[in-house]
Amino acid sequence: MEQENFYHAIKVRTDMCIGCTHCMKVCPTEAIRIKQGKAVIAENRCVDCGECFRICPVCAIIIEQDDFDKIFDYPIRVALxxxxxxxxxxxxxxIDEIYSELMEQGFTHVFEVEHGVEILQHEHYNYIREYVGSKPVISPFCPAIVRLIQVKFPALTDHIMLLKPPVDIAAIYNRKKFTDEGYNPEEVGIFYISPCxxxxxxxxxxxxxxTSEVSGVINMNYLYNKVFTGIKQARKDNCIVPLRTPLKDNSIVWSLTRGExxxxxxxxxxxxGIHNVIxxxxxxxxxxxxxxxxxxLRACDESCAGGVLTTGNRFLTSERLHNRAEAARKSLKISANKNPILNYHDYIVGQLGLNRVPPRSIMKLDNDMAEAMKKMKKVHDLMLFLPQVDCGSCGCPSCAALAEDxxxxxxxxxxxxxxxxxxxxxxLFSREESREILEETWGKDKFNRKWLLDL
Amino acid sequence: MHFTYLITGGNFTHAGHASSQVKRILKQLNVNPVTIKRIVVALYEAEVNVVAHAYRGNIDVDIEPERVLVLITDEGPGIADIELAMKEGYSTASPKVREMGFGAGMGLSNMKKNSDKLIIQSQVGQGTHVELTTFLTQ
Structure with missing residues (x-):
């Protein structure tokens, strides 16, 4: 377990990082240290919440995505x-313009993720009603929260609801639908547009x-720019407007706060908000x-409307979606068309379960308790030497974090x-020695500021 | 290892402070999560009891690899009938305390449920002494 490698979408661009400590200070799991003047993320601690991405003043934190052209490897290209x-x-x-522009960009189908809610909502309700374990049941919707619980609240992993989120349902449905229409599963590319x-x-x-049924991920901010530019520049009279199933009111706001x-x-x-959740x-x-x-529980303020890869203001996004839901509620009375996803109801429900989420504590000082007690004693002793101002000059987020390190x-x-x-x-220490240690944390550049040398 | 915390009677804002500190320590010591939860829930109940009923108190936590011993001693009104106080739902908490969501009469029974050994000694008009022992099986 300990040696496991954890995949993270968040990466530090060392060519751009200026080692300013902003990210180190906001990281809710204290996963970041500064070494050689650059931020370094501890893989076992990071939960990909994106707080570092949000705060970085020089855009040195990036979120990995698939190359957009990867969609063209598939004859069927679904945008989730x-x-x-x-x-x-x-x-x-x-909405028609957005759908149409997505097709213009190369997708053959556009599918709104929250159609999955039409199947999930009922299962969600029954899951809690029939649940016999210790309550409360915790939603698995936000993956940053699931990971936060794994590393920081290992005792609560058993509370996590074991039902797949709407995106998985949407992917399972699309894969199955196109396969049933006669396509090879390899011909169907399902691309998720991620808000975080x-x-x-x-x-x-x-x-x-x-594994996931999703073939690739595209960052929402990237596609937003592409689509919005397309809409702004090429207002055409004739374009393809794909047929779309209207999203139900509950589904539209599912990813917002109180949606579930x-x-x-x-x-x-x-x-x-991850700090509120903690x-x-x-x-x-x-x-x-x-x-x-x-x-x-959702890591972002205003939930997915505040996702780190969104461009729009989160309050406005949330308001627009509530307005859309309101309109959907009114029109629902008129149209009674059945959502095609419901044709696959039993098939999807059969695959809805998740496996148990294992805890992987970052809190423990050692696996062996006697050893952990020795280490704790040492941490305690070290704290007596440290100033407890949490200045971050050592390259650690706090004195306590340095003591543990x-x-x-x-x-x-x-x-x-x-x-x-x-x-x-x-x-007891020469000036050269301290200089060397400082350079190890901050790199040489910070000490060679030209105007200082010219004094 | 030994840790000490002070409790001030009537201060609900800080009720739970000692239990969260102890929880953090037990997590760092890699005590199993289920055991942590039991210890901390029992301690939290004890802490709230002192805040709700006594003038002041202190908590001593002693951790050994085989057991965690928590001693809670307070200066307060004491408990006249411990057996009665152990009954679920029995409470002498004031309406003010109940309004804050405490005082449901589950404190002592929750402490008993969540510890391996519970000793309560009390003297009316002087105070109460509680010993909570939880064995750690690795």
Whole structure:
């Protein structure tokens, strides 16, 4: 388990990183350190929440995606579009225009992910109603939260609902539908337009299932720019407008805050923002069941409307989707057409289950408790030397993190600038030695500022 | 290993502080999650009891590889009839405390349920002493 490699969509571009510590400070799992003047992400700690991507002032954090041209490897090219993608566009752009432009860009089919909700919602409700384990049931919708629970709240992994999210349902449906129409499964390319890094990872390296039916992932901001430019520049009179099944009102807002909890069985709570989620989970761990049946937890503020790969303002996106849902609710009374996905209801329900989500704690100091106790004692002793100002000058997010790194032999006490200064004054350390250590953390560049050398 | 925490009676804002600290420590020591939950739930109940009923108290946590021992001692009104207080739903909490969502009368029984050994000694008018032992099987 310990040696396992974890795939992450979030990468640091070392050519652009200036080692400014912003990302290190916001990382909710303290996964980032600065070494040689560059941010380094610890693979076992990162949950791909994207907070580092959001805050980076020089765009040195990137989110890996597939090359767009990969779609042309397939005769059938399905764009799996989440409703928040549509919600990004200003009011004057119609859904038809967006669909049409997606076809223009090369997709042969456009499918909104949340059609999967028509099957999921019922199963979701029954799952909680029939659940016999310890409550609350926690939604598996947000992959960053699932990973957060695995690493930081290992005791709560058993609470995670074992049902696949709408994107998986949409992919299973499309794969099956086209296969039934006579295509080889290899001919069907299913591309998910992701609003965040965590969903990229969920598709490429899923937790609780062996593989995903999705063939590739395209970042939402990339496609938004492509589509919006297309719409702006080429307003044509004749274009293909694909036939589309209208999305139901509940489905449209499913990925927004309270989208799930509003229809969940029993008493439920919706929490968005990863720090809010952490605060609540800490509470949940110390109390006997707080009499809540279901928790909808989303890493981003305003849920997927606030995904790190979205372009539009999250509040406006959310408002537009609520308006769209309102309109859908009204028109629903008129049209009673059955969603084609329901033709595959039993087939999809048969594949809806997820495997148990395993815990993988990053908290433990050692597997062996006696050894862990020794290390904890050392951490405690080290903290007496450290200034507890959490300045980050050692390249670690806090004094406590440095102390732990030292005990785990990943850092040295001399990395602390306060300790260094004291040792120098007491002639236990030469100026050259401290300089060397500083350069190891910050790289040489930070010490060769031209104007300083010219003084 | 030994840790000590102080509790101030009447301060619900900080109720739970000691239990979250202890939870963090037990996680770092790689104690199994189910055991952590039991210890922490029992400790949280004890902590809230002191906050709700006593003037002040302290918590001593002693961790050995084979067991965790938690001692909670308070200066407060004490418990007149411990057997009665152990009954689920029995509570002497004031309406004010109940309004805050505490005082459902589950405290002591939850503590018993979530520990391997529970000893309560009390003297009316002086205070209460609680010993919670949880064995760690690796």
């Amino acid at each position: 579009v989440p409703a928040v993608f549509i919600g990004q566009f200003p009011e004057e752009v119609s 890094a965590a969903k990229v990872v969920a598709v490429r390296s899923p937790v609780g299932e062996a 909890s509003a229809h969940a069985y029993g008493r439920s709570l919706a929490i968005d 605060e609540f989970l800490e509470k949940l761990e110390t109390q006997e069941n707080p009499d809540i049946d279901f928790l909808e 030292i005990v785990q032999e990943r850092a040295s006490l001399a990395q602390c600038n306060f300790v260094q200064r004291t040792l120098e004054e007491r002639k």
